[in-house]
Structures are given as structure tokens and as C-alpha cells.
Amino acid sequence: MEPKKNPQLDLRRNSLLYFFVGMTLVLLMAYLALEWKTYYSDDSWDVGELKVDEQLIEDATILKIKLPDPPKPKIQTPPKIEIKDDDEKVIETVIESNDVNQDTEIADVESIEVAEEEINEEIPIILVENAPVFPGCENEATEKDKRACFQEMMQKHIRKNFRYPDPAKELGLQGRVNIMFTIDKDGSINNVRLRGPHESLEEEASRIISKLPEMKPGEQRGIPVKVSYSLPITFKLN
Template sequence: MEPKKNPQLDLRRNSLLYFFVGMTLVLLMTYLALEWKTYYQDDSWDVGELKVDDQLIEDATILKIKLPEPPKPKIQTPPKIEIKDDEDDIIETFIEPNDVDQDTKVAQVEDVAVAEDDIPEEIPFILIENAPIFPGCENEKDEKTKRECFQEQMLKHIRKNFRYPEVAQEMGLEGRVSVIFTVQTDGSIGNIRLRGPHESLESEAARIISKLPRLTPGKQRGTAVKVPYSIPITFKLN
């Protein structure tokens, strides 16, 4: 015969109820734990209630600073007014009018002084009215062709008299020498200025320019003037 269980002692009878009750308690405890707030005890103290020993209280030192007295204003002495006696009557000088009228005499032409033309002593080659003329260019028809002929003859003169310095060849010197010279009022060459990479090249350029023939001087308004001219001479080894 099988034993029968007492339905009053069956533990699973109210298990679902116990489960919900337990879950509710757990949720309640979790909520309380999350919402629980704590406050720190206020340890601050009131400074106004602090009692300080009288011996620790020091009197503030009072400094008395004597400021300098402001400068006294300068009183300017009023100018002394002197009353002079009346002067004698002054005779005024009569100024005659110089207006031109029918009685005015006309000056003679010979008596009129003519101012001389203010022509500069030196005028650049590109600005002068009549540029210097190289020998052989006198028969050119106009000023433009004379200038072109001058430059062509200068190049021919340089190629004809060009000689490479031996010292420069041995040293392998090359470069350009800038030459500036002035055609004087008598057609001679003067005031030669040179700038190049070496003295030997500058000396050769000066020698070439010194062999220039006498030129026809440049003229400004018919007056001979000094004319500076510049030209480069290039030294290049083959």
C-alpha cells in the first residue's frame, strides 16, 4: 500500500505566492538602497564666535608722511611801459609810378640783355640732341642712323683690338667688364671707368677703349657738351 501525502504539508502548494512576495521584498530593498541618502556632519565653525587672546592683537602702526610743499607760482613782472616824446615830422619818400604810357621811351634792342641758354655740361648718350659721331658715320642721313653706325663701329673697334690677357687664360678667368667713358667736348676719350671680375680683364678693356680715334663731339642746341657712353666687353675662353 503506497503512502499518501498530506495536502497540508505540500511545500509547492504556495510556492508561486512565496516567489512573488520574495521578489517584491527584493525590489523594495533595491529601491531603498538606491534612494538612500547620507549627509556628512557639518564640522565648520563660526569665526565670529572665536575668542582671540588680547595679547595677540597688535595695534597697526600709523605712519605720518610729510608731503613737500607745492611750488609757489611764479609771478611774471608786467612789462614796463615807457612813454616817449613825439618824434619830429617824418618826410615820406615819394615813389614815382612806373606804369607804361604814351610818353614812356622804348628801349633799344642793343640795350636788352639776353639770358644765356642753361645747357648742362654733361648729357647722356640717349638724351642728347646730336650724339657723338664715329669716324666714317658722318654721311649718314639722319640722327637715328648715325647712332646705329656709332654702335656698329664701336663693336668693330673692340673685335679688331681684342686680345685675351695671358694671365687670365692661365687662370681660366672669364666674365664681363662694364666700361663707361666720356666723349669730351673736343672729341677725345676721358673719364674711363671699369668694373669686372679681375684686374687683368679690366686692364685689357681699358687698353681697347684708349685706342679709340678722336670722335666728333656731341652737341646740345649747337653747343658741344660731354657725353658719357657705356658698353660691356665680354671675355670668354673657347
């Protein structure tokens, strides 16, 4: 059967060729549009060639300031000199020498009394020259032995008088109470300070410290002084 249309007049025959030609033209136009450059006409003037009229520059005004005159110096009147008459007797002051001569006696060193300096400040037990002596430690030979005996007797005193408070047992309270007190110049215990986890534990620690015996006071340069001492007491339930 013969076709009804002429094949030479079919538009789809060269459609692919037309497509590539059209795409090429579109890309060329887009490239020309992006690369197209325009320039402004050169009608600007060079600032560097600008000349300013000298008549427009104003001269600075010169101001004349008159300074005040310096103050006039004060003229001091000369002292008045009085001339004594020759008949008046003038008593002259005799200046005697205070130098020590060979006949002056030198006092003995033993006869000179030295005023004792009173020390009112508290000295920590680790810094005092002679630490307080706990009763029973008087026979120790050296200062180091006396200090060791003091620590040992203090621990014995705490173990002997320790008693766990009943309210603390019921509440299951435990902890450490830090104690600081002062051994006064007469050997008595004063100025007790406590800090602990509960009031009942602090009261028990205060009761133990109140039972401490009177001690021999500490000394600094041979003078009795106040000595501060601190220790912890630990409360622990079994």
C-alpha cells in the same frame, strides 16, 4: 576502500562560493570608501555682513597752497614827440612814377643776350638730346640713325683691335669685362672704369678703349656736355 575523512567536513567543497562572497564584500567596501563624503562644520562668518567702524576712517588732510603773485606789467614809456618850429624849412621827398608810358621803346627779342648755362654733370647716352657722333657717322640724316651708326662703329672698333692676352690664354681665363667711360665736352675719352674677372682682361679692355678716336661731343639744349657710355667686352676661348 573507504575514505579516511568525512566528505561533509571537506573545506574545498564550497571554496568557489566563499571566493565570490569575499570578492563581493571587498568591492562593496571599496565603493563605500570612494563614495564616502565628509563636511566641515559651518562655523564661518559672512564677509558681506562685516561692518567697519566709521571711527577708523581718517579724513583727508586739506593742504592750502599759496600761489605766487603774478608779475607786474611793464609800463612802456611813450615816445617823445618833437615839434618843429614853423620857420624851419622841411625838404619833402618827391615820389616819381615808374610806370611805362607810350613813348617807351621796346627792345627786340633778337637783341637780348641769353647767358649760356654750363652743364657739368655727366648725362647717359640714352638720355642726352644729341648723342656723340662717331667719326664716319656725320652724314646720317636723323638722330636715331646717328645713334645706330655709333653702336655699329663701336662694335667694329672692338673687333678690329681685339687681341686675347697671352697670360689669360695660359691660365684659361674667360669672362666679361664691363667698361664705362666718359666722352668729354671736347670729344676726348676720359674717366675709364673697368670691372672684370682678371687684371689681364681688364688691361686688354683698357687698351681697346684707349684707341678710340676723338668724337663730336654730345649736346644738351645746344650746349656740349659730358656723356657717359658703357659696354661689355666678352673674352671667350675657343
